[in-house]
Amino acid sequence: MSPAPGPWRGSAATLPVAPDTPSAPFSLTADLLRLFSYVKYENLAAGVSGGVMSTMVLHPLDLVKIRFAVSDGLELRRKYNGMFHCMKSIWQLEGIRGLYQGVTPNIWGTGASWGFYFFFYNAIKAFNKEGRQSELSAAEHLVSAAQAGVLTLCLTNPVWVTKTRLVxxxxxxPSRKQYKGMLDALRKIYRHEGIPGLYRGFVPGLIGTSHGALQFMVYEELKRGYNKYKKMPSDAQLTLAEYIAMAAVSKIFAVAITYPYQVVRARLQDQHNNYSGVIDVIRRTWRNEGAVGFYKGMVPNLIRVTPACGITFVVYENVSRFLLGLHK
Known part of the structure; x- marks a missing residue:
């Protein structure tokens, strides 16, 4: 019996095989090598700089956001009347140290996340634009940012788990706390919960890559539209106020659409409650708190992430242009 026709629309017995026809694995390897040729470590350094700077300034608001996100009625949790009452209570009980609980993994996580995100995003974007004269479409920016987000999450999820536990x-x-610091938390989580413990919240984190994808898509489209309106090149340097405004608008848009995943992820990573998975969190939150439960902590989150995003993007744009020799 002769073989069935293959993808070349001919008989496998009669089709001549070119000796230099690349196989699929070879093609994949070649694509990866081409992708890595677009990697610029300056983007990594600039992203880390922006993430670290914004975290140092705004970590207390991140702490408040997480405490509100997990406030599901458990007796052991402290009750707060609002964002400022929460900050005041923590300050009175623990001082400045209390407001900066979890800052070490937050610096590592935010710095690494922004660094790797810009690192992967710019490489993927350049790879997709290879040989083209036209700009990438909004959909292509969205896909590039989503791919960068997945790669970044795979590397940084354990850091986010430790940050949540410390916060x-x-x-x-201090002598009665479960974790003494970031390394102690990483070690204890791995010892008692294994690799799955370090990757708690990974599934909603994957869903959350849509947040970064939407943010970067809107940011790129705002920059392109603005530069086109001003009749400037698409990569022209903007003013400080222009970068801040575009970063803020893109962040608010992304947060408004995707915030519930952050609540789900924080509750999965919380050491004070046990959920069997994402569906269990969603079902119990909806049953006990309704739709409002999925938006707990959103106000302090917006107050934190909007200036944080502005700081990050301004530092990134200026540091990357300086390192890449594009500054004026």
Missing amino acids: LQYNAD
Whole structure:
């Protein structure tokens, strides 16, 4: 029996095979090599700089956001009347140290996340634009940012788990806290929960890559539209106020659409409650708190992420242009 026709629309017995026809694995390897040729470590350094700077300034608001996100009625949790009451209570009980609980993994996580995100995003974007004169479409920016987000999450999820655990230590006495610091938390989570413990919240985190994808798509489209309106090149340097405005608009848009995943992820990573998975979190949150439960902590989150995003993008744009020799 002769072989069935293959993808070349001919018989496998009669089709001549070119000796230099690349196989699929070879093609994939070649594509990866081409992708890595667009990697610029300056983007990594600039992204890390922006992430670290914004975290140092605004970490207390991140702490408040997480405490509100997990406030599901458990007796052990402290009750807060609002964002400022929460900050005041933490300050009175634990001082400045209390407001900066979890700052070490937050610096590592935010710095690494922004660094890797810009690192991968710019490489993927350049790879997709190879040999083209036209700009990437909004959909292509969206896909490039989503791919960068997935790669970044795979590398940084354990850091976010430790940050959440450290932020949710309510005891003011350091000797009675479950975790002494970032490395201690990483070690204990791995020892007691294994690799799955370090990747708690990974599934909603994957869903959350849509947040970064939407943000970068809107940011790129705003820059392109503005430069086109001003009759400037698409990569022209903008003013400080222009970068801040575009970063803020893109961040608010992304947060408004995707915030519930952050609540789900924070609750999965919380050491004070046990959920069997994403569906269990969604079902119990909806049953006990309704739709409002999925938006707890959104106000302090917006107050934090909007200036944080502005700081990050301004630092990134200026540091990357300086390192790449594009500054004026």
